Amino acid sequence: MNHNLVCCQQKTEASETVKKRNTALPRSVSRARAITLASLIAAIFITIGIFFFTGVFGGKPYTYTDNTKVLLYHLVSDETYGPNEYLFVRVADFEAQLAEIQRLGYKTIFADELVRTHGEPCVVITFDDGYADNYTNVLPLLEKYDMKATIFLISDFIGAEGHLNEEQIREMQQSGHVRFASHTKSHEKLTSLDEEGIRLELTESRRRIESLTGESVCALAYPNGAYNSTVELVAAECGYEYCYTTDRPSEEHYPNTRLPRSYVVRDMAMSDFLAILE
Numbered sequence: 001m002n003h004n005l006v007c008c009q010q011k012t013e014a015s016e017t018v019k020k021r022n023t024a025l026p027r028s029v030s031r032a033r034a035i036t037l038a039s040l041i042a043a044i045f046i047t048i049g050i051f052f053f054t055g056v057f058g059g060k061p062y063t064y065t066d067n068t069k070v071l072l073y074h075l076v077s078d079e080t081y082g083p084n085e086y087l088f089v090r091v092a093d094f095e096a097q098l099a100e101i102q103r104l105g106y107k108t109i110f111a112d113e114l115v116r117t118h119g120e121p122c123v124v125i126t127f128d129d130g131y132a133d134n135y136t137n138v139l140p141l142l143e144k145y146d147m148k149a150t151i152f153l154i155s156d157f158i159g160a161e162g163h164l165n166e167e168q169i170r171e172m173q174q175s176g177h178v179r180f181a182s183h184t185k186s187h188e189k190l191t192s193l194d195e196e197g198i199r200l201e202l203t204e205s206r207r208r209i210e211s212l213t214g215e216s217v218c219a220l221a222y223p224n225g226a227y228n229s230t231v232e233l234v235a236a237e238c239g240y241e242y243c244y245t246t247d248r249p250s251e252e253h254y255p256n257t258r259l260p261r262s263y264v265v266r267d268m269a270m271s272d273f274l275a276i277l278e
């Protein structure tokens with residue numbers, strides 16, 4: 001009897017201990033969950049912080065110390081038309097500029113190859129708007145000097161008077177010297193559009209260019225160089241990894257949604273051109 005009683009007492013003690021443990025368990029579990037949740041929130045904030053610090057949403061910052069220069073052209077032609085004569089670089093001047101790029105030992109890369117420079121001195125030659133002279137006057141010189149250039153097309157203007165047509169675009173792309181990227185669908189200033197309008201300009205132009213060239217498009221030049229934080233965010237969301245402005249480079253680092261370019265204009269002195277490459 002006695003023995004049974006002790007056993008009973010032990011059982012009671014044991015069951016009380018279990019009860020205590022059972023009541024203590026949820027507290028330690030919720031504490032662990034709280035710590036995990038806090039770590040998760042901290043990790044998210046740190047990640048967002050890193051993304052904002054390094055450029056919009058994870059893009060590797062474009063570093064001028066990498067010795068990469070980005071040139072902005074529109075037309076290469078002796079003849080001019082319209083009010084913006086400064087946009088027409090003379091053919092002989094363009095050739096002299098390519099010769100200098102070569103003499104100085106720069107390698108030319110496409111607008112979407114910035115992260116692959118590995119610190120080598122590189123030049124990105126870009127053309128905005130997709131004018132027809134890019135086929136007649138620029139392509140032969142790119143072939144002669146074995147150089148690369150990127151042309152930012154306005155997709156609604158493909159085949160329009162004075163602009164590149166589908167056949168020319170395909171031939172240029174197949175030459176290996178030219179890659180095509182987006183200058184939007186209609187050349188509307190993106191800062192004057194709402195988010196939906198910006199998204200339409202960016203996705204429609206890319207769809208048209210990709211279906212024409214069979215190559216993916218991840219570089220963009222903002223029409224008139226106009227951008228704001230909404231434009232940058234939508235461009236990044238739409239998958240554009242390299243977005244070019246018309247801002248002159250003045251800083252050492254830039255996020256990939258705000259890449260600066262140096263304008264090359266008609267009758268620019270060679271000393272001014274060489275200053276860009278310094």
Ligand SMILES: [Zn+2]
Nearest residue numbers: 128129223224
């Ligand atoms: Zn333009």
